Amino acid sequence: xxxxxxxxxxxxxxxxxxxxxxxxxxxxxxxxxxxxxxxxxxxxxxxxxxxxxxxxxxxxxxxxxxxxxxxxxxxxxxxxxxxxxxxxxxxxxxxxxxxxxxxxxxxxxxxxxxxxxxxxxxxxxxxxxxxxxxxxxxxxxxxxxxxxxxxxxxxxxxxxxxxxxxxxxxxxxxxxxxxxxxxxxxxxxxxxx
DNA sequence: CCCTGATTCGC
DNA sequence: GCGAATCAGG
Numbered sequence: 001x002x003x004x005x006x007x008x009x010x011x012x013x014x015x016x017x018x019x020x021x022x023x024x025x026x027x028x029x030x031x032x033x034x035x036x037x038x039x040x041x042x043x044x045x046x047x048x049x050x051x052x053x054x055x056x057x058x059x060x061x062x063x064x065x066x067x068x069x070x071x072x073x074x075x076x077x078x079x080x081x082x083x084x085x086x087x088x089x090x091x092x093x094x095x096x097x098x099x100x101x102x103x104x105x106x107x108x109x110x111x112x113x114x115x116x117x118x119x120x121x122x123x124x125x126x127x128x129x130x131x132x133x134x135x136x137x138x139x140x141x142x143x144x145x146x147x148x149x150x151x152x153x154x155x156x157x158x159x160x161x162x163x164x165x166x167x168x169x170x171x172x173x174x175x176x177x178x179x180x181x182x183x184x185x186x187x188x189x190x191x192x193x
Numbered sequence: 194c195c196c197t198g199a200t201t202c203g204c
Numbered sequence: 205g206c207g208a209a210t211c212a213g214g
Binding site for chain 1: 194195196197198199200
């Protein structure tokens with residue numbers, strides 16, 4: 001694949017939107033994220049908003065270092081973009097630790113305790129239920145950075161475990177649970193009873 | 194280990 | 205110009 005005009009355009013657009021190189025590569029197809037990054041650099045559009053690791057790399061004494069063409073260019077770019085990207089708003093995260101005063105919540109399903117306004121997409125819920133069957137049911141100690149931390153069951157019971165499935169990168173939950181934890185923004189629509 | 198972007202350099 | 209390999213941070 002080559003960098004046609006519109007492919008470059010897509011690249012610029014997505015990069016500008018803060019999409020990751022891999023996502024862009026995936027979107028474009030036929031190229032790897034490296035290719036995308038390389039292109040980004042050649043195009044001059046590099047630093048954007050805060051993206052994980054940006055503008056930190058410095059001199060790297062690689063083994064092959066032998067190019068005397070290295071020359072520092074005091075050409076600073078006063079370009080400064082505010083770049084304030086709004087991310088998705090998180091809905092009510094599930095609460096698992098309840099002292100269980102007098103009445104323990106039904107539990108079993110990770111339905112958020114918030115009584116008001118909480119109509120999670122039936123699809124999302126269905127998926128969650130499916131996933132829970134395949135859940136690894138790990139304990140608190142088994143939780144790692146990439147294990148879904150969605151609690152299932154009653155903490156006061158032996159029937160309590162965490163999903164444990166691979167998280168959806170960055171998020172604390174697996175794909176399915178992210179689906180119910182982070183609602184796009186509209187999940188409740190007046191139910192006509 | 195997963196991901197991210199940055200850089201180098203042979204092509 | 206291109207991008208795999210490599211590096212470096214999270």
